[in-house]
Amino acid sequence: MSSHHIVKxxxxxxxxxxxxxxIPSSLLNQLLEWNPIVITDGRNLEHVVQLGIKVDVLVTDEPADLSQDHVFVLPLTTSFLDTALTYLIKRGCRAANILSTDVDPNLLLRYAAKIQVVLLSNGRRTFVVKSGFTKWKPKGESVFLHSNQVIETKGLQQTGENEYITAHDGFYSIHFDQSHGLVGEQI
Structure with a gap:
């Protein structure tokens, strides 16, 4: 987007x-570029604030010492991520990026019908796709499939358990037994 576009x-x-x-600072800066709603929990609040990030929503079940103004405190109802995603869905948000190092990628599938979620974790970008997903990639790019389902792929060579590389420059495709599955890429 150029600088004259209006972001609603x-x-x-x-x-x-x-x-x-x-989490590489370059990735964090890209994600913060358009001033998204930022949600964190009490465990990460201090470090997030030290990084100079403005927190919009704090999910916690304990009293918090807030050093920033205008932070909405959201009571923890289930897990942090479930509480945050439920809040965003009720707010009408259509997409969210999650920065984490220990999230079960299957969480994304639970919310796939309500919000588009991308997990950025351990050098990978993991996202939900529909069965029949196709994407163009150069030869030799890593693709990770998080699934216990029977999967049919075209244009991919398996290199390990749920790990593939693109066989050639061009499109690859993935078909799952169910309507959706999870794909991961190196970031």
């Missing part, structure tokens, strides 16, 4: 920060 509230994906360690 909730148009950009929200950013849920469940961990900041091992």
């Amino acid at each position: 509230e909730d148009q950009e994906p929200a950013l849920i920060i469940a961990a900041t360690d091992r």
